[in-house]
Amino acid sequence: MGSQKTATYDGRIISSKTFYNVNGNTSEAADIEVMLSGPPNNGPTHGELYTNASYTAVFDVLNTYTDISVPLTLLQPKSVGEITLASADPRDFPSINPKYFSDADDLETLYKAVEIVRNLENTTAFQRLGIEPIILDLPDCDADYEKLSKDWWICSIQYLTIAGHHAVGTTRMGNDAKTSVVSSELKVHGTSNLRVVDAGVIPDSISGHTSTPVMMVGEKAAEYTNASYTAVFDVLNTYTDISLPLTLLQPKSVGEITLASADPRDFPSINPKYFSDSDDLETLYKAVEIVRNLENTTAFQRLRIEPIILDIPDCDADYEKLSKDWWICSIQYVTTAGLHGVGTTRMGNNSETSVVSSELKVHGISNLRVVDAGVFPYPISGHTSTPVMMVGEKAAELIKNEYA
Numbered sequence: 001m002g003s004q005k006t007a008t009y010d011g012r013i014i015s016s017k018t019f020y021n022v023n024g025n026t027s028e029a030a031d032i033e034v035m036l037s038g039p040p041n042n043g044p045t046h047g048e049l050y051t052n053a054s055y056t057a058v059f060d061v062l063n064t065y066t067d068i069s070v071p072l073t074l075l076q077p078k079s080v081g082e083i084t085l086a087s088a089d090p091r092d093f094p095s096i097n098p099k100y101f102s103d104a105d106d107l108e109t110l111y112k113a114v115e116i117v118r119n120l121e122n123t124t125a126f127q128r129l130g131i132e133p134i135i136l137d138l139p140d141c142d143a144d145y146e147k148l149s150k151d152w153w154i155c156s157i158q159y160l161t162i163a164g165h166h167a168v169g170t171t172r173m174g175n176d177a178k179t180s181v182v183s184s185e186l187k188v189h190g191t192s193n194l195r196v197v198d199a200g201v202i203p204d205s206i207s208g209h210t211s212t213p214v215m216m217v218g219e220k221a222a223e224y225t226n227a228s229y230t231a232v233f234d235v236l237n238t239y240t241d242i243s244l245p246l247t248l249l250q251p252k253s254v255g256e257i258t259l260a261s262a263d264p265r266d267f268p269s270i271n272p273k274y275f276s277d278s279d280d281l282e283t284l285y286k287a288v289e290i291v292r293n294l295e296n297t298t299a300f301q302r303l304r305i306e307p308i309i310l311d312i313p314d315c316d317a318d319y320e321k322l323s324k325d326w327w328i329c330s331i332q333y334v335t336t337a338g339l340h341g342v343g344t345t346r347m348g349n350n351s352e353t354s355v356v357s358s359e360l361k362v363h364g365i366s367n368l369r370v371v372d373a374g375v376f377p378y379p380i381s382g383h384t385s386t387p388v389m390m391v392g393e394k395a396a397e398l399i400k401n402e403y404a
């Protein structure tokens with residue numbers, strides 16, 4: 001038996017967890033987690049975990065009110081799965097091959113863990129409580145191997161093991177763009193302004209469960225993002241400086257909203273596709289030129305108003321400061337959404353290209369009106385909330401007239 005660390009866990013299902021380094025190496029990282037799941041009513045029955053009827057039959061001998069189970073978790077698998085793009089379409093699901101037990105060392109490690117658990121039977125505590133092992137009938141293993149031999153256990157491990165679903169490393173962090181996807185600041189190598197913030201960035205399996213470490217990755221990412229934006233705007237004095245925000249009123253970029261499923265309670269998938277039409281960048285650049293011209297006006301000069309040109313590291317590195325390319329980069333960097341979404345249920349006569357009629361009625365459905373900014377056919381050259389109130393007033397009038 002290797003080094004051992006124990007932690008108690010005050011839960012209904014799991015009463016304790018122990019971490020073992022069964023391979024006896026010098027690493028601090030445990031390679032096996034032993035849980036003690038105890039009665040009453042152990043939680044999900046094995047039959048619920050295994051949906052196949054032949055598996056359910058194997059576990060039918062267990063009594064979920066009185067038996068305890070000692071699940072073993074392989075924390076540092078040597079078997080490495082594969083994830084590959086199924087196509088060039090980013091919306092296609094990737095191909096995932098977890099390749100469980102493709103490295104036979106993982107079976108050996110789990111077998112060592114089985115030996116640890118078998119040794120528990122000889123402890124005073126287990127003997128005092130009269131705890132005896134229930135050796136399952138596993139027809140496929142029983143047929144081929146001597147019961148309880150090492151080969152039988154190795155067979156049963158492959159037969160009974162389920163995935164812990166603690167996948168990591170799909171977009172691993174590292175310095176080398178050939179062997180990793182993101183830098184230590186979570187930025188995708190070779191792509192500006194794109195971070196990955198999930199368990200994919202964890203380079204290797206951790207000796208534990210993944211959800212809390214992933215929350216820490218999220219906190220770290222928020223810190224990085226805040227710091228980079230705060231540094232850009234830190235030069236501004238919010239008491240004395242004036243700002244001239246530019247709003248693109250007629251974007252040519254059009255977003256997409258699609259149903260995520262047939263369940264109306266599911267949130268739809270929304271892809272705003274900001275700046276997917278590069279004309280929008282050109283239009284905003286023309287607006288920048290207008291603002292730059294203000295500096296030459298008598299009014300601005302009399303008040304000694306001078307521009308503050310921000311340091312934007314990602315743009316400064318790639319483009320000559322104040323060149324058109326630099327402004328186009330900075331527009332993409334500092335722009336925020338106005339959140340004046342319209343046209344998701346646009347009004348029109350053609351039911352192929354619109355959702356509601358000029359009376360706000362949904363084409364092809366009786367007695368259903370849409371009354372919100374979704375009915376605007378196109379963005380308006382202004383802010384949306386007052387026009388939406390007018391849509392509401394109009395809808396009230398239409399309904400009153402219909403029932404009058």
Ligand SMILES: Cc1cc2nc3c(=O)[nH]c(=O)nc-3n(C[C@H](O)[C@H](O)[C@H](O)COP(=O)(O)OP(=O)(O)OC[C@H]3O[C@@H](n4cnc5c(N)ncnc54)[C@H](O)[C@@H]3O)c2cc1C
Nearest residue numbers: 338339340341371372373374382383384385386387388389
């Ligand atoms: C941060 C922000 C700032 C903005 N600033 C301005 C501004 O300064 N000036 C301006 O003119 N416009 C502004 N807008 C835009 C403006 O607020 C919207 O265009 C307008 O509110 C849209 O109205 P609506 O009725 O279409 O949708 P909403 O105002 O979003 O109303 C939809 C309502 O439906 C409810 N709802 C959703 N799902 C369900 C459900 N299943 N069952 C029952 N109810 C449901 C929601 O709770 C909500 O009350 C801003 C928008 C945002 C987000």
